[in-house]
Amino acid sequence: MPDAAPHPMTPQDCLVALMIAVSASDENMRTAELVKIESAVNMLPIFSDYDIDRMRVITDLVFDLFEQEDGLDALFGLLRDNLPERLNETAYALACDVAAADGTLREEELRLLEEIRYELDIDRLHAAAIERGARARHLRA
Template structure:
């Protein structure tokens, strides 16, 4: 944890960490989910100045945390510290997009999305709109 204090996460790291967490939540990281994360980092304005090399380091941090018993709590602690509130809905939208990317939502993905909603204090109506948008974007 001390290494994290010395090198706090950037807001973009937090967004990447949540996307990776959703992808890894069912213990099956699918290609469609990785492509979704990569395209978000490459295309979205919030990542304009982001060093793409940080994606691997941030992903590894999430995997390391998930191996620990309270890893998810630790991840949310870091995100609460380093993600500005103005990006909470963006974070939830990106998490929903990754969850929807492979065309199916697993029980563990749904549970993690619920946890993210709770941790980021996303209004129920806003969450429903974000989820609906993700569903519409990933319709086949």
């Protein structure tokens, strides 16, 4: 596949892949989730030098992985190999924001967030604070 993401992935690629994975986890990428991902990439300092065209390549990579039996494990392997540990909480915060973006946390999203917490070794207290912040940011009137 000529458009495959070159290895290694950048830390920003890893963050985008994780956000896409959360959005796709329930097999229905909602508009609010996609807007949240695009907004994060356009606004957050971590993405200041990110090539926005990479998003399509990374999205295709995540979809290709999700079609494989052990695709989620492969995604976590890519994260372990290419995401600096100092960005683990950032990654989890972005994942929580995408999951909360449409106002509903579905079972698949909750399971994936649990796996992300485990894989990224997010401390329980820190995870609770990150989750509470995402919930507060996405409340509706």
